[in-house]
Amino acid sequence: MNCEHNSDFLSTIEEKYFAHPYHWIIIDTTNDSIQNLTFLPDSNIILANKDRNSDRYTLKQVYKIAKETPLLYEDFGIWNQKEGLIDLRTTRILSRRRRNLQGHQFKASAALPTEGSEIHTDLDDYQYKDPKTGEITGMCGRLQRKEVDIGASVVLMTIERVEYLDYLSMEVPTEFAFMLRPPPISYVSNIYYLPFTGLVWICSILLVILCTFIVTLTLKFRLMPDEGTDHMTTSDYVIFATASTCQMGSEYLTKFVFFTAMLFLYTSFTANIVALLQSTTKSFRTISHLQNPAIEVGVHDTPYNRHFFKMENEATRKLLYDTKIAPPGKPDAFMNISYGVSRMREGMFAFHSEISPSYTEVERTFFENEKCGIVEIDFYGMADTWCVIQKRSPYKEILKAREIPQIEIQQYLHIKVGNVQRTIDIP
Known part of the structure; x- marks a missing residue:
């Protein structure tokens, strides 16, 4: 910094080059020469000043909480050629060392409901990118234009928002x-087929065929023929078996067995139909x-x-x-x-x-x-919804590192939703 025009050179550097992930070491400088530079909390600037009475350098890091605030200094270490670096940092994690923002006030924008409506209007609502103009208004637009520091309302994470917002943390699990x-099941399915499985239906049909065959043999080859059945044709037998299936009366033992078998099928079928009519x-x-x-x-x-x-x-x-x-x-x-x-x-x-x-x-x-x-x-x-902040905000890592007490709120919401879901699962 003792070189001519070095101070002028630093003043021409864009603000973003003093921010993360860039690192700077400035040797032999004074407070006045860097007072007007923008070293915000995510900057990694080391000042190395040589001691007058030795060959060692005292290393300090410098930053500002905001552009208008004075410089703050942190002990970084001591270095000399013989011993190397003696680290004096309390922790190597930059954001933890700079958590104290000394009451700095952030500008925030929120999406709030208007009176009498559930439509959110942030002084314009969340808003999204206009596909025609590319303009973003509302809370997200203010963050993009750096008019505010942080979004006070949570938002859903989308690919398009990653371009102009940074996501801090998931606030509350959201579904x-x-x-x-x-x-009712009758609206979407044929309930007359559902009482039995396909195999049971096949067995039932085979049972009807078998009973029809047995009734035919019984009436055809009995010992004492009856004029009413001597001249029955095949179609007569089919009609006779069908009548039995439909629960019409008979005095034959074979038909009694047939009726009994079909009775059990009907009982099971009607019971299942009643249950299905009450099902969803x-x-x-x-x-x-x-x-x-x-x-x-x-x-x-x-x-x-x-x-x-x-x-x-x-x-x-x-x-x-x-x-x-x-x-x-x-x-x-x-x-x-x-x-x-x-x-x-x-x-x-x-x-x-x-x-x-x-x-x-x-x-x-x-x-x-x-x-x-x-x-x-x-x-x-x-x-899930996320808290958002300006893209490449100098406060991002500090805010992420802060232990915001959210666990109790999340547990409470899970319990509330869980209780309702457990209630509705009780038949």
Whole structure:
């Protein structure tokens, strides 16, 4: 630094080159010569000043909490040619040594609900990149333009946001899904086939054929012929066996055996039919099942739902959006949670929202028997919300290293959602 024009040279260097991951060693300098330089908390600047009475150098690191604050100095070590470096740092991790921000105030932007509405509007809401202009407004836009330091509302992680935001940490585990009370099994399957397995149906048919054959032999070759049966043809025997199958009366022992066998089959069949009529289907597990014309759908009206549903390109999901959520020329299916859950309670309706508040509404409004077997179908293929900060913010590592007390909140939310889910699983 004692060289001519060195101070002028440093003042021309862009601010980003003093930040992570660049390292600087500045030899023999004074406070005045670097006072106006921007060494923010993520900078790694070492000042090496030679002692007057020895050949050793005193090494210090220097940084500022913010551009307008004075320089702060940290002991780094002592170096000389004979002994090498004597490390005086309390820890080698830079962000831990600089956790004390001395009351520095961060500028934050939040997405907050307007009164009487569940639509979030951050003084403009979260907002996303306009595909036509490329402009980003709302909370994320302010972070991109560095008008604020940190986002006070959590956001979903997307690929496009990685370009202009940094994610700090996952705040609260979050899940989004379509929730519905599964429809009666008779809406999606032929309940007359379901009481028996395929093997049982085959055995039953073989039993009818066998009994028909035995009845035919019995009537054809009995010891005392009867005028009424001497001239029976093959078709007569088939009709006779069919009558037995339909539980019509008879006085023959063979028919009695036939009736008894069919009675057990009928008893089992009708019992299973009754059970099936009271059952719900377990086949609704994918987005394609929601295309069933009998199922209506609704979506919680939030900016991120409107954005992500509209931007979906996967064929099945896009078809669902175009036909049931936002069909051209018809009212869309976006609604608030209270109305969506009430429609779900009526049945044959799938409602998409964040799972935790929906289960809270379910717990508050559903009867116990209505909570059983609620099905969840994922749509986004992503989950969890994150706290965000400016891209390459000098405070990123410091904020990540701080021990924010979130564990109790996360455990509480897991317990609340878990209790509701355990409740609805009780038959």
